[in-house]
Amino acid sequence: MQPRLFAIALPFLATTVVVAGTAAAVAAPMGPEDARHLLARTGFGPTAAEVRAYALLPREDAVAQLLAGVRTTPVTPPPSWAGETGPLRPASLATATPDERKAFVQEQVRRGLALRAWWLEEMLATPSPLTERMTLFWHNHFVSSQQKVRVARLMYEQNALLRANALGNFGTLLHAASKDPAMVIYLDSVQNRKGAPNENFAREVMELFTLGQGHYGEEDVKEAARAFTGWSLERDTGTFVFRPRLHDDGAKTVLGRSGAFDGDAVLDLLLARPETSEFVVTKLWLEFVSPTPDEAEVRRIARAFRASNYDIKVAVGALLRSPAFWAPAQRGTLVKGPVDLVVGTLRQLDLAPPDALPFALLTAGMGQNLFAPPNVRGWPGGAAWINSNTLLARKQFLDRVARNDAGAPPPAGIAAMKPVTAGAAARDDGSMDAMAGAPARPAAPAARDAAAAPRNAAVTDANGAAQRAARAVDRGLRNLQFDPARWVAQQDGATRDDKLRAARTLLLPIAAQTPVPSDADARAAVYALLLDPAYQLR
Amino acid sequence: MSTMNRRRFLRTIAAAPLAPAAAGASFASFAALARAGVAQADVAPNPYRRLLVLVELKGGNDGLNTLVPYADPAYYALRPKLAIARDDVVQLSDRAGLHPALAPLAAAWQARELAVLQGVGYPQPNLSHFRSIEIWDTASRSDQYVAEGWLTRTFAGRPVPASFVADGVVIGANDLGPLAGEGARPISLTDPQQFLRRAALAQPAAAAGNPALAHILKVESDIVQARAHLAADHVFRTDFPATAFGNAVKAACRVVANPAGVAAVRLTLGSFDTHVNQAATQARLLGELADGLVALKSALAELDRWNDTLVLTYAEFGRRPKENQSAGTDHGTANVHFALGGRVAGGLYGEAPDLAHLGSDGNPRYALDFRAIYATALERWWNVDSRNALNGRFVPVDYLRA
Numbered sequence: 001m002q003p004r005l006f007a008i009a010l011p012f013l014a015t016t017v018v019v020a021g022t023a024a025a026v027a028a029p030m031g032p033e034d035a036r037h038l039l040a041r042t043g044f045g046p047t048a049a050e051v052r053a054y055a056l057l058p059r060e061d062a063v064a065q066l067l068a069g070v071r072t073t074p075v076t077p078p079p080s081w082a083g084e085t086g087p088l089r090p091a092s093l094a095t096a097t098p099d100e101r102k103a104f105v106q107e108q109v110r111r112g113l114a115l116r117a118w119w120l121e122e123m124l125a126t127p128s129p130l131t132e133r134m135t136l137f138w139h140n141h142f143v144s145s146q147q148k149v150r151v152a153r154l155m156y157e158q159n160a161l162l163r164a165n166a167l168g169n170f171g172t173l174l175h176a177a178s179k180d181p182a183m184v185i186y187l188d189s190v191q192n193r194k195g196a197p198n199e200n201f202a203r204e205v206m207e208l209f210t211l212g213q214g215h216y217g218e219e220d221v222k223e224a225a226r227a228f229t230g231w232s233l234e235r236d237t238g239t240f241v242f243r244p245r246l247h248d249d250g251a252k253t254v255l256g257r258s259g260a261f262d263g264d265a266v267l268d269l270l271l272a273r274p275e276t277s278e279f280v281v282t283k284l285w286l287e288f289v290s291p292t293p294d295e296a297e298v299r300r301i302a303r304a305f306r307a308s309n310y311d312i313k314v315a316v317g318a319l320l321r322s323p324a325f326w327a328p329a330q331r332g333t334l335v336k337g338p339v340d341l342v343v344g345t346l347r348q349l350d351l352a353p354p355d356a357l358p359f360a361l362l363t364a365g366m367g368q369n370l371f372a373p374p375n376v377r378g379w380p381g382g383a384a385w386i387n388s389n390t391l392l393a394r395k396q397f398l399d400r401v402a403r404n405d406a407g408a409p410p411p412a413g414i415a416a417m418k419p420v421t422a423g424a425a426a427r428d429d430g431s432m433d434a435m436a437g438a439p440a441r442p443a444a445p446a447a448r449d450a451a452a453a454p455r456n457a458a459v460t461d462a463n464g465a466a467q468r469a470a471r472a473v474d475r476g477l478r479n480l481q482f483d484p485a486r487w488v489a490q491q492d493g494a495t496r497d498d499k500l501r502a503a504r505t506l507l508l509p510i511a512a513q514t515p516v517p518s519d520a521d522a523r524a525a526v527y528a529l530l531l532d533p534a535y536q537l538r
Numbered sequence: 539m540s541t542m543n544r545r546r547f548l549r550t551i552a553a554a555p556l557a558p559a560a561a562g563a564s565f566a567s568f569a570a571l572a573r574a575g576v577a578q579a580d581v582a583p584n585p586y587r588r589l590l591v592l593v594e595l596k597g598g599n600d601g602l603n604t605l606v607p608y609a610d611p612a613y614y615a616l617r618p619k620l621a622i623a624r625d626d627v628v629q630l631s632d633r634a635g636l637h638p639a640l641a642p643l644a645a646a647w648q649a650r651e652l653a654v655l656q657g658v659g660y661p662q663p664n665l666s667h668f669r670s671i672e673i674w675d676t677a678s679r680s681d682q683y684v685a686e687g688w689l690t691r692t693f694a695g696r697p698v699p700a701s702f703v704a705d706g707v708v709i710g711a712n713d714l715g716p717l718a719g720e721g722a723r724p725i726s727l728t729d730p731q732q733f734l735r736r737a738a739l740a741q742p743a744a745a746a747g748n749p750a751l752a753h754i755l756k757v758e759s760d761i762v763q764a765r766a767h768l769a770a771d772h773v774f775r776t777d778f779p780a781t782a783f784g785n786a787v788k789a790a791c792r793v794v795a796n797p798a799g800v801a802a803v804r805l806t807l808g809s810f811d812t813h814v815n816q817a818a819t820q821a822r823l824l825g826e827l828a829d830g831l832v833a834l835k836s837a838l839a840e841l842d843r844w845n846d847t848l849v850l851t852y853a854e855f856g857r858r859p860k861e862n863q864s865a866g867t868d869h870g871t872a873n874v875h876f877a878l879g880g881r882v883a884g885g886l887y888g889e890a891p892d893l894a895h896l897g898s899d900g901n902p903r904y905a906l907d908f909r910a911i912y913a914t915a916l917e918r919w920w921n922v923d924s925r926n927a928l929n930g931r932f933v934p935v936d937y938l939r940a
Contacts (some may be wrong), residue, residue, distance in 0.1 A: 201664070291749065333748045367712040374713075375668045383753040388733070388740075389712060389726035390762045391754065395739035513743060513755070531739065533754045 027058030032505055034059060034515050037295070038333055040509060040538045041288050042066055042320070043129025043514040044494065045344020048491060048506055061321045067313050071131045071357065072164045076122040079114045088238045089151075111152035116360035116370045123343045124356065134316070135159065136339065137287055139370075140378035141280075142177040142209060144186035146371045154182040154238060155371050168194075168464025170280060170310035171271050178267060179240045180203060181233055189231045194248040204376050210270040223252040228263040241342035250276065271310065277302035281315055290330045297322060310506065314407055332509035332537040334386050335432075338366035340538065341394055345401060345424050348507060349487060353482050361469050366393045370391045395531060400477045402484070402527040467519040488522040508534045578905045585920040586698050586801035589794060592835070593827070594715060597898035598667065600820055600857040600867050601874035602891070604640070605681040606656055609633045614669045616860045620816055620867070630654065631886060639821045639827045646835065650884030653877040653937040655911060657888040659904025663855060665869040667811070669829030671854035673713045677909050686719030686928065688912060689802055692920075692927040694721030698801045702765045704760065707793050715804055722751075723760050724780035729785070730770035737765040739892075756808040767798035776837040787830045791837040801920075805830075810853065813866040826852075831878060845880030848938070850911065850918050858895055859901050871901040873882040875911070883939045906907045910935050 030038075032224060035054035039046035046054075054062050063135035075375035093104060123132045139162055146155050158180050166175040177183055178201070184190055206216045230247025233240065252261050254269055261269070270276055281302040287295040301318040308314040319325060336344065342359050346352070353359065367390050373379055491502040501524075504512065507529045516528045529535060607613045608624040609632065627635025628644050634654075636643065646652040661902040662680040664670045673680060677688035679881045686694070689706055699704040704725035706717045717724035727733040741759035746752060772795035783805070790803045812819050831849065855875030871889055891902030901916055915935035916924035925931050 266585060324875070329748075333750055334751045335754070377668050383750060384713075384718075386754055386757055387708075387712065387726040388757055389708075389728060391757050392733065392736040392739060392761065396736050399739055413784065461615070510747070510751070513747075513751075514741060533741075533751060533758060537750055537755050 006452075016429065023177070024053045027060060027214060030059045030062060031055050032502075034112065034134055034326070035062065036506060037326075038066070038320070038511065039129070040344075041325075041334070044123060044340050045346075046506075047127075047347055047349040047350065048250050048502070051506060054493070058324065063317060066111045066128075066320070067167065067317055069128050069130070070134075070313075071126065071128045072166075072168075073160075074122045074163065076118060076125050078156060079118055079152075081153060085237060086155050087236050088233075089235075098402060107378040108150055108152055111157070112146045112371065113357060113360070115156055115159075116150050116364075117355065117357035119341070119370055120343065120360045120363075121356040123339070124352070131166050133287075134312075135163040137284075138162040138166060138173070138177075140381075141283065142180075142183065142375060143373045143376050143378045144180070144182040145373055149182045149185045151182075151185075151238070154180075154185070154532055155355060158182040159371075165312075165315065168303075170315075170393065171268075171311055173312075174209060174263060174271065175267055177209075178263070179231065181238055181240055182187060184231060184233050184240060189228060190233050192225060192229050192231065193246045194226075194229045197222070197229060197248075198344075199225040201225075201231075202228055205267070206270065206405055208377060210276040211273060212275060212282075215275045217271070219253050223254050224261075226250070227252050227254065227261040227266045231263055274302065274306065277306045277310070277315075278326065281305055284315055284319055286318070286382070289322065289325050290333050294324055297324060313418075313436045332534060334538050335382055336536055336538050337379070337381060337385055338363040338368035338390070338394070338525070339370065339534070344396065344538075345398065349401065349482055350490075351401075351482060353476060353490075355476060355479075358473045361398045362397055364478075365473075366390050366397075391536075394536065397477075398469050398535070399527075401480060401482055402523075402530045404480050404482050406478060458464075483520040484526040488526065508532060509537050510534050547666065561712045565847055568772045584699055585696065585744070586702065586799060586920055587846065589800070589838075589843065589847045590802045590915055590919065591790065591847060592649040592712075592716065592802065592804045592807070593831075593849060593851045594671075594806045595810050595823075595851055595853040596806050597811030597853070598670075598756060598855045598857055598869060599823075599851075599853050599873065600812060600816060601609045601656075601658075601865075601870075601872070602857065602859055603816075603820060603910060604637050604824065605630075605656060605834070605874040606635050606637065607633060607890055607893070608635050610890075610893055612904070613859075616893060619865045622859045631790070634886065634890065635819070637824050639824040640828045642825075642832045643876075644829075646878060647884060651835075651878060651882050652884050653882050653887055654885070655877060655887045655900070655935070655937065656890050657872045657905030658871040658908050658911065659856070660873050660907055660909070661869040661904070663904070665855065665871075667854050667869075671715075674854060674908060675718065677716075677912055679929065682929065683851070686721055687714065687716035688927045689716040690719045690722040690724075692916060692922060692924075693723070693801065693846050695926050696920075698723065698762070698899070699799070700801045701767065702801065703793060703796055704839075705801055706741065706804060706805045707800050709789050709793075710782070711806040717799060717802070717804065720756075722747065725760060725764045729789050730768060732764060734768060734770050736760050741742070744766045766773055767796065768793070769796055772796075774837045774840055776833055776840060778833045778837070779826065781826045781830070783826045783830045784833060787837075790901060792802065794843060795841055807819050813862065813868060814856070814864040816861075816866045818826070831876075835878070839888070847879045848882065848913065848915060849876070849878040851876045852908065857897060859891065859902065872904040875908075877911070881939050885937075887935060887937055902938050906935065911937075 004390065032051050032055040035057075036046060038059070039050055039054060057065065089104070093101065094102070123129070126132050139159070142162065144155065144158055146152060149155055158177075160174055161180055162173075165176065187204055188198045189201045191199065192198040199221050203221045206221065206224070207213050226248040229242045231240070232243050247262070249260055251258060254261060254266055255273065257269055259265065278298055281298050282293050285298060299426045301315060301322070304318055305311070305315040324330060332360065342363050346359065363370065367385060368379055488499050488503055491499040491506070493499040494501050500516070503526065504516070511534065512531045514528060516525045520528065544792055546901050602613070602617070603620060605621055605626055606622045606627045608627050614621045622637060626638045628638060628641050629635040630647060643652055650723050660680060662671065664673060664680055676684040676685050679686040693705045705723040706725070708714055708717060708724060708726040712726070712730050713728060714724050721879070724889050740758040742762045743755045746755065770792050774788070774791060776791075778784045786805050790805060793800055793803065806829070807823060808825060810820065834849065838847050852875060853873060856870040857867035857869040862868055887906065889905035893902070896902055909928045909930070910932040911930040912928055913924045914937060916922050916927055
């Protein structure tokens with residue numbers, strides 16, 4: 001994974017510039033703990049090199065540097081089919097044989113997997129983790145799912161749109177995401193016609209994209225749905241098209257305003273409401289600051305957001321500069337999402353897997369299947385990430401990573417920690433749904449049950465897919481080759497104790513819940529830190 | 539439905555609307571209830587020796603093609619492509635019959651262990667999947683937002699013994715549904731053997747620190763406690779279907795086989811969100827459901843637990859009577875659900891939707907509030923208070939034998 005070098009090198013270069021430019025300023029360097037906090041909240045698990053670079057900056061400069069470094073394009077080349085134009089489905093599909101149809105569906109499933117792997121790889125490779133965190137944030141705001149859209153190329157295009165505007169203008173993003181082909185399919189705008197309105201998009205754009213529940217009525221939904229009629233898709237090119245003959249151009253009343261509104265006019269009405277800025281800032285607060293938004297602060301930042309005509313950098317910047325963001329009491333108060341945990345672990349341990357797909361499958365098993373949020377509300381996040389099933393899937397992953405040095409037995413001497421045996425672990429993964437392509441379904445059956453006389457071909461397929469997923473995850477974990485002794489040796493500090501302290505500061509946002517025994521070797525110490533409950537937090 | 543059943547049922551419905559007393563009955567009355575619950579727990583026997591199995595038909599199963607009104611011409615008019623022919627249904631009465639894929643349940647019907655609940659819904663129905671399932675899972679009103687699931691509130695008010703594996707076990711889904719929120723001891727797993735292999739990675743710890751950390755530590759403790767009481771090696775003679783749902787049923791039976799109890803199990807089957815080409819998907823899923831429930835009955839009978847088991851199906855909503863132009867159905871309201879178990883009083887309950895008088899949105903009005911079905915599970919099955927768990931008083935439906 002070549003771009004990683006670039007990722008590590010860039011902050012050093014940037015640091016040199018910024019430090020030189022602010023040499024006369026009096027602001028003090030923020031130090032490693034603040035740097036770790038800022039980078040963990042704005043990216044995925046920061047590396048030691050990144051923390052080292054940012055630790056030299058004052059807080060204000062660090063925030064400015066993060067915001068200045070955001071990208072609008074990925075550094076990882078997308079799958080070859082991503083740029084395809086032309087019909088969404090071949091015309092020949094109408095007269096295709098069942099085998100040909102099956103092949104088409106399988107190709108879309110294969111592409112969906114490639115897409116997940118590609119994005120995870122980008123999260124590992126990007127020099128601007130903030131860009132990817134915000135792209136993921138918008139994926140969970142302007143939700144669409146491959147499970148319904150079923151055209152991987154459109155999901156890729158939506159992802160590119162979210163990234164291009166990730167820290168751009170919210171108004172621009174709202175208009176573009178609303179007309180995004182994947183969204184037009186996902187929220188049934190294609191079915192929304194004059195005389196036969198479909199309210200799906202009209203309801204969700206108010207409830208989930210702008211105003212939030214309680215700030216509109218059922219009549220507003222009905223009237224807005226009429227304004228959105230005529231928004232459709234050109235099946236031959238896969239692009240948005242407005243069909244005037246399907247559009248209801250009569251007068252509508254939305255949020256107390258009347259006129260012959262079209263869809264864009266309704267979106268502008270929504271943007272004009274203060275509730276929209278407060279709703280978005282509240283969600284950003286939950287992403288960056290704490291699980292308990294401060295209403296006065298949200299209102300203050302929302303005002304600035306509105307005054308800037310919805311510049312997302314203004315809102316994010318204000319949150320990152322707010323006293324609440326830096327308050328010691330807020331360290332480690334957010335739960336890492338599965339993508340955060342998996343990508344962050346690989347980054348922090350300096351692991352560059354040759355294939356990212358197994359890790360995308362792992363996040364699916366932990367409840368976050370990229371490009372397939374459970375419903376239009378997205379992943380609920382926060383404490384809801386953690387139940388016994390998902391917590392054990394997380395610990396299983398960490399256990400395997402931490403012990404993956406050439407299949408060594410579990411570290412001895414740590415009381416109350418009994419890692420599962422290597423044999424059991426090899427049979428065991430939590431990623432089945434992703435390959436089978438159905439996150440809402442109970443996970444597919446375990447391998448040994450597949451031998452028990454499957455009753456039909458669909459079941460055999462599902463079991464086969466689950467087994468392939470399990471093997472892919474196992475291979476991916478096996479190939480990591482983490483060397484804890486070498487990793488600890490690379491941490492800052494003159495002595496072994498200093499290095500272990502640096503490792504703890506890097507990996508945990510708050511004190512360890514299970515202190516590392518003083519006589520633990522590097523392997524046991526890293527194992528204890530990764531399996532500590534505090535490691536689940538950021 | 540027998541005349542007796544029908545009359546008794548109509549009485550129930552007539553009484554139901556006195557339900558939710560106030561937006562949130564006063565804090566004082568809740569506190570009084572909680573105190574009463576605790577006092578009761580000191581002397582009463584453990585109510586949770588009886589098992590409740592909830593089966594979520596995720597996505598919203600089409601009730602009209604589950605219990606087919608095969609004698610109603612309006613049904614065939616609404617469903618030109620999707621209607622199930624009179625000759626194909628599993629006849630239950632001179633008007634209604636089951637989808638042919640549910641034929642494996644005919645034996646339970648004949649044994650009078652299957653209650654078919656018709657017209658199940660709630661006032662002011664919400665047609666959003668996630669909002670409507672939230673209403674069901676929290677047993678709240680359409681305009682009321684509640685954080686805890688109805689089982690969580692039940693177990694918080696009347697605790698499950700600490701010797702149990704867990705309060706409830708959620709199998710094969712990442713959402714906890716009726717077990718969500720703080721106050722209960724839920725365990726979520728896919729397969730109990732996998733759970734035990736991994737559970738050694740959890741460490742016992744007292745909940746402390748910020749709310750996120752406290753939650754993680756609580757889950758770790760729940761895992762440690764479940765692990766101490768759970769074995770997963772019971773071998774059944776029953777042949778479980780080789781489907782995802784069949785595996786979930788097997789996992790459930792392995793959990794129930796433990797001498798340490800479990801009060802509730804939640805299974806999930808789906809997706810029933812059949813907007814397009816419904817016929818094949820629904821037939822496959824209902825077949826999986828029927829095969830799975832037959833295996834569940836067989837395995838729990840092996841354990842001599844069938845008479846202590848109540849199975850209830852549920853879903854966020856039903857589907858619209860008039861089929862759409864894609865040979866599918868859109869989101870609807872009132873739905874058909876099942877109650878199954880050794881002590882269930884088999885028969886038809888509720889009212890079939892009046893297809894000749896649908897609402898302006900094309901959906902029927904509900905006849906039976908889902909919270910009345912839950913009230914039976916709480917008051918008559920477990921003999922625990924239902925008012926706090928259901929956010930109001932609902933008159934139980936008599937689908938259990940005395």
